[in-house]
Amino acid sequence: MTSPFANRLGIEHPLIQAPMSGSTPPALVAAVSNAGGLGSLGAGYLEPQAILEQAAQIRALGARTFAISLFVLPDEFDADMVAVAKAREQLDALMASEGLDVRTSVPARWAPRFSDQFAALCEAQPAVASFAFGVISPAQLRELQLRDIYLIGTATTVAEARAWAEAGADAVCVQGAEAGGHRGTFLHQPEDAMIGLFALLPLAVRALSAGARDVPVIAAGSIMDGRGMLAAEILGAAASQLGTAFLTCPECSAAAAWKQDLLQTEEHQVTTIRSFSGRAARGLRNRFVEAMPEPAQGLPYPLLNALTAPLRRAAAAAGRGDLLSEWCGQAAGLVRPQPAAELVARLMHEYRLARRTLAS
Amino acid sequence: MTSPFANRLGIEHPLIQAPMSGSTPPALVAAVSNAGGLGSLGAGYLEPQAILEQAAQIRALGARTFAISLFVLPDEFDADMVAVAKAREQLDALMASEGLDVRTSVPARWAPRFSDQFAALCEAQPAVASFAFGVISPAQLRELQLRDIYLIGTATTVAEARAWAEAGADAVCVQGAEAGGHRGTFLHQPEDAMIGLFALLPLAVRALSAGARDVPVIAAGSIMDGRGMLAAEILGAAASQLGTAFLTCPECSAAAAWKQDLLQTEEHQVTTIRSFSGRAARGLRNRFVEAMPEPAQGLPYPLLNALTAPLRRAAAAAGRGDLLSEWCGQAAGLVRPQPAAELVARLMHEYRLARRTLAS
Numbered sequence: 001m002t003s004p005f006a007n008r009l010g011i012e013h014p015l016i017q018a019p020m021s022g023s024t025p026p027a028l029v030a031a032v033s034n035a036g037g038l039g040s041l042g043a044g045y046l047e048p049q050a051i052l053e054q055a056a057q058i059r060a061l062g063a064r065t066f067a068i069s070l071f072v073l074p075d076e077f078d079a080d081m082v083a084v085a086k087a088r089e090q091l092d093a094l095m096a097s098e099g100l101d102v103r104t105s106v107p108a109r110w111a112p113r114f115s116d117q118f119a120a121l122c123e124a125q126p127a128v129a130s131f132a133f134g135v136i137s138p139a140q141l142r143e144l145q146l147r148d149i150y151l152i153g154t155a156t157t158v159a160e161a162r163a164w165a166e167a168g169a170d171a172v173c174v175q176g177a178e179a180g181g182h183r184g185t186f187l188h189q190p191e192d193a194m195i196g197l198f199a200l201l202p203l204a205v206r207a208l209s210a211g212a213r214d215v216p217v218i219a220a221g222s223i224m225d226g227r228g229m230l231a232a233e234i235l236g237a238a239a240s241q242l243g244t245a246f247l248t249c250p251e252c253s254a255a256a257a258w259k260q261d262l263l264q265t266e267e268h269q270v271t272t273i274r275s276f277s278g279r280a281a282r283g284l285r286n287r288f289v290e291a292m293p294e295p296a297q298g299l300p301y302p303l304l305n306a307l308t309a310p311l312r313r314a315a316a317a318a319g320r321g322d323l324l325s326e327w328c329g330q331a332a333g334l335v336r337p338q339p340a341a342e343l344v345a346r347l348m349h350e351y352r353l354a355r356r357t358l359a360s
Numbered sequence: 361m362t363s364p365f366a367n368r369l370g371i372e373h374p375l376i377q378a379p380m381s382g383s384t385p386p387a388l389v390a391a392v393s394n395a396g397g398l399g400s401l402g403a404g405y406l407e408p409q410a411i412l413e414q415a416a417q418i419r420a421l422g423a424r425t426f427a428i429s430l431f432v433l434p435d436e437f438d439a440d441m442v443a444v445a446k447a448r449e450q451l452d453a454l455m456a457s458e459g460l461d462v463r464t465s466v467p468a469r470w471a472p473r474f475s476d477q478f479a480a481l482c483e484a485q486p487a488v489a490s491f492a493f494g495v496i497s498p499a500q501l502r503e504l505q506l507r508d509i510y511l512i513g514t515a516t517t518v519a520e521a522r523a524w525a526e527a528g529a530d531a532v533c534v535q536g537a538e539a540g541g542h543r544g545t546f547l548h549q550p551e552d553a554m555i556g557l558f559a560l561l562p563l564a565v566r567a568l569s570a571g572a573r574d575v576p577v578i579a580a581g582s583i584m585d586g587r588g589m590l591a592a593e594i595l596g597a598a599a600s601q602l603g604t605a606f607l608t609c610p611e612c613s614a615a616a617a618w619k620q621d622l623l624q625t626e627e628h629q630v631t632t633i634r635s636f637s638g639r640a641a642r643g644l645r646n647r648f649v650e651a652m653p654e655p656a657q658g659l660p661y662p663l664l665n666a667l668t669a670p671l672r673r674a675a676a677a678a679g680r681g682d683l684l685s686e687w688c689g690q691a692a693g694l695v696r697p698q699p700a701a702e703l704v705a706r707l708m709h710e711y712r713l714a715r716r717t718l719a720s
Binding site for chain 1: 517518519536537538548552553554555556557558559560562563566581582583584585587588590591592594595596626627628629631689690691693694714715718719
């Protein structure tokens with residue numbers, strides 16, 4: 001049961017903890033890596049200094065092989081400040097009517113500058129870098145290669161998987177439509193990129209093994225247990241990436257109310273939401289989503305995301321899961337709260353058991 | 361490698377050819393059943409007499425164990441004839457502008473009467489009856505049980521799977537969001553029932569094994585090869601149901617243009633379409649869908665379906681795939697045109713090979 005992917009990275013298991021930006025503190029990343037998987041620091045919303053600090057913390061916790069993950073975005077964003085002002089009124093009014101004492105404010109910057117984040121990633125020099133929302137440039141590819149950083153691109157269609165392979169990715173992670181949070185779509189409208197993993201995975205594997213080089217495909221989207229990992233392997237995956245499964249770990253910084261609500265999730269209540277961030281993301285349909293089904297004033301990502309960030313922090317602090325972005329995949333109902341190291345061991349035990357059962 | 365599901369039905373393989381109403385002539389059903397799978401006559405649009413005739417033809421071709429499948433619908437439908445007249449104008453104008461010499465007409469009946477279809481099914485007495493769009497009544501369940509007909513219900517969410525188990529189904533077929541054509545959704549809005557098979561299958565298996573009796577779950581939705589069947593089994597499926605995979609068989613009555621277009625399918629062009637039938641169905645985005653993104657005059661199913669039927673027949677006869685309802689699942693790009701018996705043998709060979717590879 002050796003895994004070429006795991007061997008290449010020098011890790012024990014072909015198992016990646018997904019980079020859920022905002023919910024992957026160093027303790028979670030290190031716990032997964034120390035247990036033989038690949039922990040991922042979701043650094044999409046971190047300033048360069050924080051990336052360096054958290055990478056150092058992960059290493060201080062004993063982890064050697066881990067990933068840092070970024071969103072490929074422009075460095076600067078233009079904002080229609082009239083729309084921003086109107087959106088703030090609308091959001092503030094909603095919070096007030098829900099009894100939450102918090103107001104929006106205009107941030108100093110709408111998002112960290114990607115080029116600065118990228119430079120920090122290079123300086124931190126993790127074993128693996130992964131990216132979503134777009135492909136990196138040839139110059140950036142060279143920077144990673146110079147430092148022997150393994151590159152994983154995120155794709156939600158076969159065309160996107162091909163684009164990453166052509167951009168030089170060492171592996172491509174395909175996210176099925178089932179996947180939680182913001183998915184990596186960049187070549188299509190979000191509604192055209194809702195491909196179930198059962199379809200996307202074999203299609204992408206066929207496409208990426210037909211090219212000049214055979215690019216390994218990592219499967220993501222509602223893989224929650226060892227059976228799911230084995231099923232993904234049978235469909236051609238070199239490794240499995242699990243996000244939601246790690247959300248209920250004590251090391252994960254997701255709000256307590258969010259973790260609690262995941263335990264009661266019914267799959268038909270996990271929906272596509274644009275009104276927290278301006279970009280389609282999968283999560284629980286709650287009070288906020290019902291009160292605000294569309295993005296305030298149609299504000300785009302990451303502007304709306306920056307505006308709602310303090311509201312979501314306040315909702316988390318107040319235990320108001322119903323006002324919080326409760327991202328999760330469609331199989332969230334299968335979460336099993338337990339420490340990350342135990343979860344990794346359990347996943348691999350289930351995987352081996354499922355495999356042995358088949359063989360008998 | 362014995363399968364409890366196959367053993368119970370006395371068939372060789374846990375493999376069902378999906379009941380794709382309108383595209384499953386007796387020759388296809390019999391070929392699959394004679395090859396050791398379970399062929400299904402999609403009888404949703406057949407009048408009672410045709411159901412009896414086609415069942416007799418299937419038997420005349422040597423098949424013993426097969427399924428007949430119906431849509432659970434009311435017997436009668438009310439129509440707003442003003443809206444119908446306006447919709448006809450709109451549809452006729454589109455066909456004229458596309459150079460297709462065909463007109464809509466008001467059918468004698470909007471759809472066959474379900475209770476009459478059900479009576480014909482009972483008379484035909486197939487080994488298996490399967491249903492979509494709703495659950496059958498306790499009285500209908502008794503009619504099936506009296507005749508020892510095995511009952512399969514179709515579900516697209518866990519709640520629907522539970523509803524079928526409570527209604528007495530012997531097995532429940534869960535259709536992932538990837539599945540082609542009209543899906544069986546009946547308790548939810550279509551957009552809330554787009555659950556990927558990778559999530560839906562293990563969730564449904566858990567729900568249906570927790571009840572008073574352990575109800576087998578059949579997996580459907582973008583299973584295209586033997587690896588897919590094995591992956592579904594690992595996620596808990598008792599059997600796999602494949603539809604799109606059989607569309608390109610010579611025995612399948614799908615139009616030649618439709619079969620041809622499937623060979624070039626890209627998964628992001630497989631979309632949800634309401635404008636052929638009034639009910640959400642998955643198929644290829646083509647000229648008709650682009651010209652008419654919404655159902656004419658908002659006509660509901662099955663009214664719009666009946667109005668467009670002659671148009672689609674004419675489009676098929678004229679080789680105009682671009683004006684035809686080209687239903688297919690998201691993994692349609694993986695079709696392999698070949699006779700149904702060869703395809704069944706190939707699927708089972710791949711399944712055994714994948715299993716053996718894992719064991720080694």
